Amino acid sequence: MQYDNLDPLYKILCLALIFLVPLAPAWGLYKIAPEDKFLANGTFSGFKINATGSAAIYIVLFAAAYWHTDDILKDIDTVHVLKAQNGRLLAHRPWTIQYKLKLMTADSSHEIDPLEYDSIVKQNSIVCTPGALHVGDDAKTFSFYVEDGDAILKNDPIESQIVINGYSTSMVPVPRNPSNVDTTDRVITIKPIICMRAINKPAANYTKANRILTAKDGSIKPPPPVTAHLVARADSN
Amino acid sequence: MVVFAVLIAGNAGATNLRGQIVHNVNGQYSPLSGTRVDLVTWNGTAWVTYSYAVTGADGFYYFMNFPPGLKFLLLVAGHYYPPQSITILALPANSYQDMPVISL
Numbered sequence: 420m421q422y423d424n425l426d427p428l429y430k431i432l433c434l435a436l437i438f439l440v441p442l443a444p445a446w447g448l449y450k451i452a453p454e455d456k457f458l459a460n461g462t463f464s465g466f467k468i469n470a471t472g473s474a475a476i477y478i479v480l481f482a483a484a485y486w487h488t489d490d491i492l493k494d495i496d497t498v499h500v501l502k503a504q505n506g507r508l509l510a511h512r513p514w515t516i517q518y519k520l521k522l523m524t525a526d527s528s529h530e531i532d533p534l535e536y537d538s539i540v541k542q543n544s545i546v547c548t549p550g551a552l553h554v555g556d557d558a559k560t561f562s563f564y565v566e567d568g569d570a571i572l573k574n575d576p577i578e579s580q581i582v583i584n585g586y587s588t589s590m591v592p593v594p595r596n597p598s599n600v601d602t603t604d605r606v607i608t609i610k611p612i613i614c615m616r617a618i619n620k621p622a623a624n625y626t627k628a629n630r631i632l633t634a635k636d637g638s639i640k641p642p643p644p645v646t647a648h649l650v651a652r653a654d655s656n
Numbered sequence: 657m658v659v660f661a662v663l664i665a666g667n668a669g670a671t672n673l674r675g676q677i678v679h680n681v682n683g684q685y686s687p688l689s690g691t692r693v694d695l696v697t698w699n700g701t702a703w704v705t706y707s708y709a710v711t712g713a714d715g716f717y718y719f720m721n722f723p724p725g726l727k728f729l730l731l732v733a734g735h736y737y738p739p740q741s742i743t744i745l746a747l748p749a750n751s752y753q754d755m756p757v758i759s760l
Contacts, residue, residue, distance in 0.1 A: 556723065580707055586706055588708065588709035588717075588718065588719050588720065589719075589720040589721055590670070590707070590719075590720065590721040590722055590723075625674065625676065625716075625752075625754055630687070630756070631678070631735050631756065631757045631758070631759045632738060632756045632757065632758045632759065633680075633758075633759045634735055634759075634760065636737060636738060636739060637732070637735030637736055637737045637758075638735060638736050638739070639734065639735060639736075641696065641703040641729055641731075641735070641736040642705075642729070642736065642739060642740055644698035645729060656678055
């Protein structure tokens, strides 16, 4: 494993803590039982040991920690490496495109009751491209993710769309050079708020054109891409 | 059933399309709900699905905020309509470009 150039002072501090911390319980045991009831004798790394009391306790703990010093240092290094990798991943994570959906009443005078959002905006009835769509807890905030948010910031538009079954399908184009960009959290908020208007008399002025198209007018194979002379009549609602 | 249309405030140049799918039973037309309508466009080599909508209880489908100038066909129940492609017009805000009724 390749280790980064880690701060040696940090390592020294960790080692100091490891070897000094056992002094605390040793001191405590000395206060509790100052009599020489604990004994430690033998050899340790070529040194002859003959200690009693709290000193013996400390030496035993020191010896136990000493043989694991290398493993401890490796773990410290691993944590540093993982932290650095995590930082790099966060710096290159996908961007979030976010917008609010606002449902209006039939006369477009005001927003519908907030309690109605949950019943209308159900994640299983909504399709959004590109990518997966996340609906916020308020059932109004929509988010999707793009890999290269930098492309958006460089004026490359991304078109997304939202489909609510039984209702309308809407294109939600991301504007060029969006104004609300959070580079820390990598969130681009689209403005203005997207509004949906409820029509209680659907297509009241709908123009049916001259005739109704039937299956005979349709084709299994699409016609060549030639612009038609027949253009559907435009009407306002 | 309440039907929703979409407006994007300040988004000039976006057109709304609408149309109706009906079912012919003994000469009587009734709206066909839950029917998928694909809007297909030419990408230079083939017709591909650009978007889709599903009809409501009234048989209507809506495509909102689509770019004017886009040439398209509608794909419904395996058939392409109309006989030739249509161009999305540039219309005033909050207005609709109406598609012919399609009877299945």
